[in-house]
Amino acid sequence: MDGRLEPGSVGGSGITYWLGTDDQGRDMLSGIMYGLRISLIVGAGSAIIACLVGASLGMLAAYAGGRTDSLIMRLVDLQLSFPAILAALMILAFLGKGILNVVIALVVVEWAYYARTVRGSALVERRREYIEAAQCLALPTRRIIFRHLLPNCLPPLIVVGTMQVARAIALEATLSFLGLGVPITEPSLGLLIANGYEYMLSGKYWISFYPGIALLVTIVSINLVGDQLRDVLNPRLKK
Template sequence: MASTQPMPPAAPTQSSAGALHRTPLQRALRAFAGSRLAMLGLIALAAIVALAIAAPWIAPQNPYDLMQLDIMDGQLPPGSTAATGMTYWLGTDEQGRDMLSAILYGLRISLLVGFVSAIAAAAIGTTLGLVAAYSGGRTDNAIMRIVDLQLSFPTILVALMILAFLGKGVGNVILALVIVEWAVYARTARASALVQRRKEYVEAALSYGSSGLRVLFRHLLPNCLPPLMVIATVQVARAIALEATLSFLGLGVPVTEPSLGLLIANGYQFMLSGKFWISFYPGIALLVTVVAINLIGDRLRDVLNPRNAD
């Protein structure tokens, strides 16, 4: 009977060897780029942000400069040409504002509110969550009871109450959204930090005399970032949608600084008369923005999930 010899282990291929030498960031970027929907969302969001930033230079008119408006051009359908020779590709609203220009300017306010409120809420909530996990005891109980109380109320109801007290304004909307969003970050940061707090590298850092702030932001925070990044991405889209809802209800931004939500609200009363474009096109812009951000967030959730790590 012929003896069988064990086969020698196969030499690693060039692609597998390259994969072994990739950093975690490189693997995450490669995994993110592997999703066509995520890349489509990223491209769409980049285009939207670029259009919003460039609005003062590329918009056909400044829709909030009264000197450029003509009430005689009010409620013109898409594709109409005014007496001045200007073509309104998306039509005009009741004040004669070019809807394309109004959408480009409205994107600036919606994106500003979404990103600033999400970043501020993330900073506050993450810090409090890390402090709660690190300190424990009464500090932890006090912070988490406030978090539980905050999360027990409907988000839109709390935001409406705050704005009813503070009044309209971009700054007030951002403040209201920060107040209703920070608790989600605090709970997530605390849960992630509690896991890391019991690990040996944290105990070693404490034994070497590292300060509490250094342990919090040098050791705990980097290991808590993946879930927080996913939440932050989703919260940006949520903040934009919430701002649009608040503006639609008349408690958001003022008419002098309209966002997409206020543009939708302005055209709602004309829907039944057939002038759909006043609300329809801002609604499409809002939908594309929110969907693009959510596509990015969904892919980040899969990429940064430790269970899916190589």
């Protein structure tokens, strides 16, 4: 026995494979831990970059108004009109596989959500007295936006950012499952699920099942954190 496709066993050197091995005899638990790291790096990294881009454009649109607001929001509407997975597939079909290319694709399809969220909050805050006071003091526009307007728009931005991390992880897993995500040398949870898909009907369920469970638990956990943050940061829910 070479240790391949074992559902859970003790290897010849006494090493226990708690979640079994894959078709090449590799420990599934180690693969899941490594794949989870890649998924979290890609999801969190793309969400942070998309948040910076989207929040900046959203605050600029709300503060400047007029044609600038119309132009940015039409770009947002155009971006949101495309299905996220379809847009990401087209981008990766052009750029090719790679962790950096996946991050770029996810940033392109995610920034519009942050821009719309921040613009809605910034439109309300822009009419506050402290913004008028800062304008009367002739403070630079950049300082007014990032030192006065942005901190008051953070609560909804944090909630949306948490949700988008989970969404980015799910999108990355989908792209990797379809073969256009991360390369085989940097496997994520989606790629691990794809590797075991052909063995599902032969009874070797654990190759795809355990990475799928890890992906499900990760997404649900992040969404629960986002729900809790929404309850904590929403003053209307406080009694």
